[in-house]
Amino acid sequence: MPAMTQARDSNALGPWPAIAGVGLFVLVTHYVGIAAGAPLEFLIIDTGLALVFLMAGSIAWRRRPTSGTGPILVLSAALWSLGSYNPAQAPGLWAVAFAFEGWYDVALAFLAMTFPAAPLNGTGRVVLATLATAFLARSAGRLLLADPPRTYPEAFPDGPVNPFAIFESRGAFEAVEVIGSTVIVVAVIAVAVIAVARLIGSRSLARPVIGPVIVASVVAMTFAAVEAADTASATAFGASLLTIPEGIRGFADWLVPAGRAVVPVAFLIGTLRLRSVHGPMAAVSARLARGEAVEDVDAALAAYIENRELAELLSGQLAELRASRVRLVAAGDEERRRIERALHDGAQQHLTGIAMRLEEARQMPGIRPEGLERKLAGTAAELRDAINELRELARGIHPTILTEAGLQPAIATLARRSPVSVDLHVTLDGRLPLQTEVTAYYVVAEGLTNVARSSRATRAEVTVALRDSGLAIAVHDDGVGGADPDAGSGIAGLRDRVRALNGTFDLVSPPGRGTRMAVWLPCE
Amino acid sequence: MIVADDSAVIREGVVRILAAGGASVVGQARTADELLALVDELLPDLAVIDIRMPPSDAAGLQAAIRIRDTHQGRVGVLMLSQFLEPEYALTLLASGAGGVGYLLKDRVADGTELLDAARRVASGGSAVDPAVIDEVIRSRTTQERLAILTPRERDVLALVAEGRSNRSVADRLSIAVKTVEAQVATIFSKLALEEHPDDNRRVLAVLAYLEGRT
Secondary structure (H helix, E strand, O other): HHHHHHHHHHHHOOOOHHHEEEEEEEEHHHHHHHHHHOHHHHHEEEEEEEHHHHHHHHHHHHHOOOHHHHHHHHHHHHHHHHHHHOOOHHHHHHHHHHHHOOOOOHHHHHHHHOOOOOOOOOHHHHHHHHHHHHHHHHHHHHOOOOHHOOOOOOOOOOOOOOOOOOOOHHHHHHHHHHHHHHHHHHHHHHHHHHHHHHHHHOOOOOHHHHHHHHHHHHHHHHHEEEEEEEHHHHHHHHHHHOOOOOOHHHHHHHHHHHHHHHHHHHHHHHHHHHHOOOOOOHHHHHHHHHHHHHHHHHHHHHHHHHHHHHHHHHHHHHHHHHHHHHHHHHHHHHHHHHHHHHHHHHHHHHHHHHHHHHHHHHHHHOOOOHHHHHHHHHHHHHHHHHHHHHHHHHHHHHHOHHHHHHHHHHHHHHHHHOOOOOEEEOOOOOOOHHHHHHHHHHHHHHHHHHHHOOOOOOOEEEEEEEEEOOEEEEEOOOOOOOOOOOOOOHHHHHHHHHHHOOOEEEEEEOOOEEEEEEEEEEEE | OOOEEOOOHHHHHHHHHHEEEEEEOOEOOOHHHHHHHHHHHHOOOOEEEOOOOOOOOOOHHHHHHHHHHHOOOEEEEEEEEOEEEEEEHHHHHHOOOOOEEEEEEHHOHHHHHHHHHHHHHOOOOEEEEEHHHHHHHHHHHHHHHHHHOOHHHHHHHHHHOOOHHHHHHHHHHHOOOOHHHHHHHHHHHHHOOOOOOOOOHHHHHHHHHHHHOO
């Protein structure tokens, strides 16, 4: 089938040349039959059947160009025509026709096991190969081992001559006929069984499509078995094994071609039903059934899974990034605390100790050089200034009061130190998570710094309250407004910090109407 | 007296100053636990305590509060701190019972300030570092509230807030006690504060007012 598909693909005319060719072949062979004086009823049945195959194949081929069903049905029309006449007047044609009789059953067996596009499994392959081999052997025997007038002088004294017979042997011919036909009987029964098994194992959605085809295939295979058995019994050797009564044989002569006519129609119906449920899923399932779409579906699934994995990876990384941002903030805070502690407990204590020793030295009795007292007093004053500076520095780095006493007194300190009068509205009870407290403190600190620095405000209001399982902080002033949240690193850094903690940051500063900084922080 | 500080330099300096001032230092402690044990054992009239001591950051403050509460009035508590935070002073003064003080550590270098505060606290009074009071009074909001006071009244208020008695205020400002009493009355009336005969309660009320807590 791939070769046919390729031919179709490379040919802009599509399947029509092949169909036309087969059509011509059908007409020629049947014309030969008519010319040879074939009986009318057989002419009607055989020619009609060939044309039904051809038409069904053409429609299937055109409607479902990617399916192999159409080409195989068309091929079956040719094979049917090839074997349906054995006009004695054309010796060469007769021999070929006789040799290749029944080959369409191989094509139908293939369709029965694969329609519409299922892959052939191991058993199917063995059965098909066996069937083809048996037909091949029988064809070879018929073509090369028998010449009726010589092989069967009693039956065909002036019968058709086989010009291809190279070795005339009645015994060998009959042996091949019987063995080949017997194998064919077994193989077509196996095909029927496989076809029925496919129907039973198919999904309900697929049954309307393959149902008629399978039924027709079973009929066709049954007839093929009957025909093969008939062939086997027609030989003297075969007749000794099996004798088919004349009545049944005569009945079969009519029934078999008529029954066969159902087959292409059934395939056409199946193909059209396949067409009617045509859609993305039908195409995919057909491709899947054919085994082609496995890679596609695999790729699509892989892409989907990859997307999911990528999304998971990304969200994981995002969460990790958020967590690391929070950790960075926490690490920064911890570092500031450490420095503050080092300054308070280290340098400041040390300087205080020195101040005490200096004071002791000043108290020491005895005679002193001129100006020593003044110098010592000056040094002591400088030392005090240094200690004060250090204290302010440490407080700026991290307010101890915040960690030890909480947000309220820490904010009170900020308000107390603000050069602008501040109304405090802090309603809190108990402590909050350290990061929330520290961030809230920085929010108020930065807000009040901005109020003092650039707002020309006379009053500021700080509101801190629990809201929505978080902490809402607002710093509001009556200044000139027009503050730019993107100017100055203080606000930007604060906003980053708030967002790192999954909080919200709003700065509203219309010109002339004051500035309001509103922050909400989660308390988790 | 007992001196508790994990820094040997400060501890010994404080001990020297107190001893030079005539006080008898009966024990020294380096940790809050040592301090509590010593206080329970010796029941001194005063414990000078570093706000930050092992084992934890707030151990000194917690120990001071515990001593204040368990030995109310008998053992004075003078906190030495490197933090200019009125909050701590207020926390200590919160009981209003007196016998508590909050002094900045660098104040200790000036022996007379330490001795003065130690004496006041040991005798059941209060002492708040002038720098802490200044921190509170300096605030813009407080300044606005105190605008109705004369400069002299503000000076008196600051000294009252330090925990000084009328006499002590009078000494500081070199004026008569009667004058101080009159000024205090005016101040309290202007600020709509309830007058307290008890100095310690008065300190607490004034500090709370200055901090805007009333």
